[in-house]
Amino acid sequence: MLRGGQLTRSVAVPVSAGLLHDTAEYCxxxxxxxxxxxxxxxRSIAEPSFGAxxxxxxxxxxxxxxxxxxxTRVTARRGATAHRLVDLLLRQPVVDNKLVTSTLGVTGANAQIAIDRLVDAGILAQITDGRRNRIWQAEDVVQMLDEFAARAKHRRH
Incomplete structure (x- = not known):
């Protein structure tokens, strides 16, 4: 997300969690x-860095x-918006039509077609109620991020 927002050119490795697990030792x-x-x-910086x-x-x-x-699950031609949306979801796993429209440079209708294709493929799920201001989530990516956070937390102990 930091890279997508052009705040960094590379991925930031979260070393701070490892540094702060034992503040007395660090001090x-x-x-x-x-x-x-x-x-x-x-040593106190290197070891958490390698773990991170x-x-x-x-x-x-x-x-x-x-x-x-x-x-393998997306049924669309190679350069289709649905495939471009797959790449976006890896960086931004929660989206709405407006974000897809602006990020991928497509119309709202084409964004919705791509979203619907990914819903049909079981990649996206709507996480809001109703037909207005809908938001979708790529649960697989959220799960990977949760596991990443759990591993980082586990390493701290």
């Missing part, structure tokens, strides 16, 4: 650093598997 490492011993602070990178790689692999599965 001790900073104290050691101030005393001239660099090793504890370097591994977790990020797992997320990328999971999302690539979801994309491959979705590609």
């Amino acid at each position: 001790d490492a900073l104290g050691e650093y101030r005393s001239g011993n660099v090793e504890p602070v370097v 990178v591994a977790n990020g790689r797992t997320l990328v692999e999971d999302l690539e598997a979801v994309r491959a599965d979705w590609r």
